[in-house]
Amino acid sequence: xxxxxxxxxxxxxxxxxxxxxxxxxxxxxxxxxxxxxxxxxxxxxxxxxxxxxxxxxxxxxxxxxxxxxxxxxxxxxxxxxxxxxxxxxxxxxxxxxxxxxxxxxxxxxxxxxxxxxxxxxxxxxxxxxxxxxxxxxxxxxxxxxxxxxxxxxxxxxxxxxxxxxxxxxxxxxxxxxxxxxxxxxxxxxxxxxxxxxxxxxxxxxxxxxxxxxxxxxxxxxxxxxxxxxxxxxxxxxxxxxxxxxxxxxxxxxxxxxxxxxxxxxxxxxxxxxxxxxxxxxxxxxxxxxxxxxxxxxxxxxxxxxxxxxxxxxxxxxxxxxxxxxxxxxxxxxxxxxxxxxxxxxxxxxxxxxxxxxxxxxxxxxxxxxxxxxxxxxxx
Numbered sequence: 001x002x003x004x005x006x007x008x009x010x011x012x013x014x015x016x017x018x019x020x021x022x023x024x025x026x027x028x029x030x031x032x033x034x035x036x037x038x039x040x041x042x043x044x045x046x047x048x049x050x051x052x053x054x055x056x057x058x059x060x061x062x063x064x065x066x067x068x069x070x071x072x073x074x075x076x077x078x079x080x081x082x083x084x085x086x087x088x089x090x091x092x093x094x095x096x097x098x099x100x101x102x103x104x105x106x107x108x109x110x111x112x113x114x115x116x117x118x119x120x121x122x123x124x125x126x127x128x129x130x131x132x133x134x135x136x137x138x139x140x141x142x143x144x145x146x147x148x149x150x151x152x153x154x155x156x157x158x159x160x161x162x163x164x165x166x167x168x169x170x171x172x173x174x175x176x177x178x179x180x181x182x183x184x185x186x187x188x189x190x191x192x193x194x195x196x197x198x199x200x201x202x203x204x205x206x207x208x209x210x211x212x213x214x215x216x217x218x219x220x221x222x223x224x225x226x227x228x229x230x231x232x233x234x235x236x237x238x239x240x241x242x243x244x245x246x247x248x249x250x251x252x253x254x255x256x257x258x259x260x261x262x263x264x265x266x267x268x269x270x271x272x273x274x275x276x277x278x279x280x281x282x283x284x285x286x287x288x289x290x291x292x293x294x295x296x297x298x299x300x301x302x303x304x305x306x307x308x309x310x311x312x313x314x315x316x317x318x319x320x321x322x323x324x325x326x327x328x329x330x331x332x333x334x335x336x337x338x339x340x341x342x343x344x345x346x347x348x349x350x351x352x353x354x355x356x357x358x359x360x361x362x363x364x365x366x367x368x369x370x371x372x373x374x375x376x377x378x379x
Contacts, residue, residue, distance in 0.1 A: 044080075047287055049073065050107035051085040052098055054114035055212035055237045061256040062211065062237040062273075063087065066113045066136075068257075069275030076280050080287060091116025096123060103128040109286045111279070112136065114211065115180060121145060132291050134282060137182055139362065141293050148278055151299030152182070152256075153189035153361070154329055155271025156233065157336045158307040158322050159253045160193020162268050163201075163231040165318045166251055170200040173229030175220040175241050176207045179376045183235045185364040189336055190233050191371050197321070203371045204229055214240040225250050231268070242266055251311075260309045269310040277303050297358060300329035337361060342369045 051070055055063040070083050084107070089098045095117045102110050103124060111134045112121045118138035125133045125145040133145040141147055163172050172194055174187050187205055194201040204227055206220035217240035221232055225248050232252040234241040239262035245252035246263030254260065254270030278298055285291040298304035307322055328334025337360070339350030344367040350356060367375065 046080055046082045047077075047109060047283065048105075048107040049081055049083045049109045049283065050102040050105075050111070051083070052089045052095065052102070052110070052112045052117060053085055053087040054089060054091065054116070056087050057085070059212055059237045060239040060259055060262060061254075063113070065256045065273045066111075066275055069279040072276030073279050073283050077283060077287070081283060089117075093120075096120035099124045099133075100127070103131045108132060109283065109291075110134070115178070115182070132286055139295070141295060143293055146293040146295065148282070148296040148298070149182075150273045150275070150304045151297060152235075152271070152273065152305065153185045153336065154299045154305045155273075155307055156186040156189040157193035158325055159233055159269060159271050160190040160195075161197055161321055161325065162307075162310065162314055162318055163190070163233065163251075163253075164194030164196065164198035165315060166268060167194075167198070167201070167231045169228050169230045170198065170202065171228045171230065172201060172203045173221070173224030173227070173232045174203060174205045175217055175224070175232065175234040175236050176205050177211045177236045178209065179207060179378070181362055181364045184367070184375060185361060186235050187371060188364065188368040191368055192336065192341070195370055197318070201370055205371065205373055207376050208236060209376075210236075212237040214238045217241055218244050221245065221252075222248070233271075239263070254309070258309050267309065267311060268314065269307050272306055272308055274304055274306070300326055301332065343367065344369055344371055 051066065053063045053066060057063055057067045070085060073081055074083055086098050089095055091114060099110060099112060099120055109132045113136045115137045118135055118140055121133050121135050122140055122142060122145060125142050129144055131144060135145060135147050137149045138147045174190060176183050176187060191201065191203045204224055206223050208216040208220050210216060217236050217238055221241045221244035224232060230250050232241050232245050232250065234255050239259045242252045242254060242259050242263040245266040250266060251268050252266050253268055256273050258270040258272055260267045260270065278296065310319055325334055335355045337356035339354040340348060340352045341350040343349045
């Protein structure tokens with residue numbers, strides 16, 4: 001091959017390369033411009049919620065009801081929340097330690113579920129302003145601490161109506177926990193409900209000084225039955241009272257949760273608390289930035305209190321009366337604490353047709369007529 005031929009071949013190859021490059025360039029210009037897809041916004045971290053329980057979750061009563069409320073939050077909000085709890089937290093310095101630890105671990109909504117946590121929660125709330133605290137059954141609030149409660153006296157009254165009809169001895173018994181207005185109010189309401197259908201009723205009370213102590217509750221229930229009571233109610237957290245009534249052939253009520261299974265023969269009905277609606281409301285407010293301090297007191301009207309699993313042998317007229325009371329409480333047309341009401345000492349505490357307001361109810365520190373004995377620490 002001559003040099004001339006080689007030069008011509010090289011020139012042809014160069015021209016082909018330039019043409020190809022030009023075609024490629026033209027092809028790129030014809031392609032539509034592409035915009036990178038926007039990055040997905042980061043997923044919001046779940047709201048961390050913690051519960052401090054005074055008893056074990058398996059108590060079948062108070063703490064069991066609160067834990068059902070916690071589970072209702074998880075079901076309602078799914079992965080938007082993460083919940084946790086610590087059970088058997090005593091009403092002592094330990095409460096402050098546990099609640100402080102909850103706040104330190106990043107929980108920004110904390111529920112304390114018993115009266116004795118009030119002062120510890122106030123103290124911790126002062127140190128963790130970014131955390132929302134909720135205290136059950138208390139009365140002190142702060143900018144980031146509010147209180148909530150259930151009108152358990154409504155369930156106690158309905159239980160009393162049943163007890164007044166079912167008793168044969170006309171003597172009822174109550175196992176009391178701590179002598180605070182909440183518990184005294186329930187004892188009185190139970191008695192007034194019974195007296196509304198049976199004026200001969202008298203009520204005996206044995207105090208155990210604790211919320212959850214099954215052996216003491218059993219001992220107290222036994223003493224009441226031996227003292228003539230044939231229908232028992234409790235303001236304690238375990239099922240021991242109902243179980244004792246079952247063993248001794250008497251009748252009793254479940255408290256805070258449906259306790260039918262613990263004493264099916266003795267069980268007359270259960271005055272239950274449903275914490276789910278309140279806990280869901282509070283969590284939604286926290287998630288939406290609408291949470292604020294204050295006080296909430298929910299009852300039958302809000303779906304927080306009810307009388308369930310009424311025994312088959314309770315007369316139909318009594319069941320109908322309970323239904324009427326429930327409907328009246330829901331509609332706001334029936335008031336339990338309506339005068340005339342007379343105290344144990346014979347003095348009138350509410351005049352005829354006078355209806356107690358929440359301030360009055362929150363300070364009940366006396367027995368009504370028909371309740372025997374003295375309130376521990378009272379005058």
